[in-house]
Amino acid sequence: MRAVMCHELGGPDKLRLQEVASPAVGPGQVRLSVHAAAFNFLDTLIIRGQYQDRPELPFVPGAEAAGRIMEVGEGVSHLKPGQAAIALCGTGAFAEEVVADAQRVIPIPDSLPMPLAASIATAYGTSFYALREQASLQVGETLLVLGAAGGVGLAAVELGKLMGARVIAAAGSDEKLAAARKAGAVATVNYRSEDLRSKVKQITDGKGVDVVYDPVGAELAEPSVRSLAWGGRYLVVGFAGGAIPALPLNLLLLKGASAIGVFWGAWVQRDPAGAAAGFRQLLAWIAEGKLRPVIRESYPLEQFEKGFLSLQNRKAVGKVVLTMTDPGQE
Ligand SMILES: NC(=O)c1ccc[n+]([C@@H]2O[C@H](COP(=O)([O-])OP(=O)(O)OC[C@H]3O[C@@H](n4cnc5c(N)ncnc54)[C@H](OP(=O)(O)O)[C@@H]3O)[C@@H](O)[C@H]2O)c1
Incomplete structure (x- = not known):
């Protein structure tokens, strides 16, 4: 099978598409033939050794995949060969086959197109x-x-609207803001050309x-917290801007506000039943046409290099x- 191999830490130009042996399936694991895999920001970090998890070299990047189960390992009874499924594998998805822990493989309806299936778990x-x-x-x-x-x-914009909120989208280009409006935002801020805090005000x-x-994060965190209303909640989701910001805590006191950490991967591990119920809800909303994820690239x-560059170059x-x-063929 072919796999994108990382032999040396660095940019996507260091990765190689190679013919390699199929990964072996151990107890409690599942092998999938991968039909589609989605990029996440962490892929751009992990190949540089800048992510919290540092897999041993060589490794295959790619954190989420959709495909069909080929083989189940010893002790796996809730999944079977032939089923369509997604795998939340952390690494290994940018290949024609991936082996993942059965606990992190979720069956999906046959009707869900594979590129879409690969894209929804982490984002939504x-x-x-x-x-x-x-x-x-x-x-x-x-x-x-x-x-x-x-x-x-973009998933937060769509879900926020679906949950009945009035969504303000903030991004770094007018093209991106147009996409956010399409997904349900009613107002926008271009934080490269406008002052975030005064525009939100x-x-x-x-x-x-x-x-x-x-x-x-980075320099957008503080003006965002300053933009909170009384009793507001600031969700710490990630640091794509690079720097991990420090915040003056008096802002929370003055606004009766909270800063709340969001670590989805840990939630999936600590509350598998809650996460599975959430995923079923997302699939139902997609089936009902209430969520309409769109793959533009x-x-x-x-x-593969084009995908890495698209995220890396913003x-x-x-x-x-x-x-x-x-x-x-799906
Ligand atoms: N907490 C969790 O459980 C969790 C789960 C998934 C992802 N995350 C985190 O969420 C963040 C976004 O992940 P994603 O997969 O959605 O990534 P993505 O698709 O690449 O989106 C990142 C966005 O950040 C903005 N950005 C600002 N400065 C940037 C820079 N220097 N380089 C790249 N993008 C920059 C870009 O928008 P503009 O150009 O409009 O500014 C871009 O659209 C990452 O930090 C990721 O680690 C957290």
């Missing part, structure tokens, strides 16, 4: 967990989403926002996927 799972479980977002509240056209950001008639969803496996709008089989 994280945003669902953040908005519903961590922020208890209420109907009629105002939600500010930073990085609003990124993978998790103007949009909310000085009241501020109830919830901030922040996957960017898709590359065949051999063009060009991606929504999710970027690699396809290992002809999508027309």
Whole structure:
């Protein structure tokens, strides 16, 4: 089988597409033939050795895949060969086959196109967990989403709207803001050309926002917290902007506000039943047409470098996927 191999830490130009032996399936594991795999920001970090997990070299990057189960290991009874499923594998997805822990393999309906299936778990799972479980977002509240056209950001815009919030999208280009409006945002801030805090103040008639969803951090964190209304919640989702910000805690005191950490992967491990129920809800919303994830960028496996560059160069709008089989054959 072919796999994107990382032999040496660095940029995507250091990766090689190679013919390698199929990975062996151990007890409690499952082998999938991968039909599609989605990019996540962590892939751009892990190949550089800049992510919290540092797999031993050589390794195959790619944290989530969709495909069909080929083989189940000893002790796996709830999954069977032939089933369509997604695998939350951490690494290994950018290949024609992947082996994953059965606990992190979730069956999906046959009707779900594979590129879409590969793209929803992390993006929508994280945003669902953040908005519903961590922020208890209420109907009629105002939600500010930073990085609003990124993978998790665009999902937060769509889910925020579905949950009945008034969504303000903030992003770094007008093209990205147009995508966020399409996904349900009613107002926008281009934080490269506009002052975030004063624009949010103007949009909310000085009241501020109830919830901030922040996957960017860096210099946007403090003006976002300053944009909170009384009793507001600031969701710490990620640090795509690079720097991990420090915040003056008096801001939380003055606003009766909270800063809440969002670690979706840990939630999936600590509360598998809750996470599975959340995922079923997301699949139901997709089946009912209430959520409409759109894949704007898709590359065949051999063009993997383009996917990495799209995220790394801040060009991606929504999710970027690699396809290992002809999508027309799904
Ligand atoms: N907490 C969790 O459980 C969890 C789960 C998944 C992801 N995350 C984190 O969420 C963040 C976003 O992940 P993602 O997969 O959605 O990534 P993505 O699709 O690449 O989106 C990242 C967004 O961040 C903005 N950004 C600002 N500065 C950037 C920079 N220097 N380089 C790249 N992007 C920059 C970009 O929007 P603009 O150009 O509009 O600013 C971009 O759309 C990452 O930090 C990731 O680790 C956290």
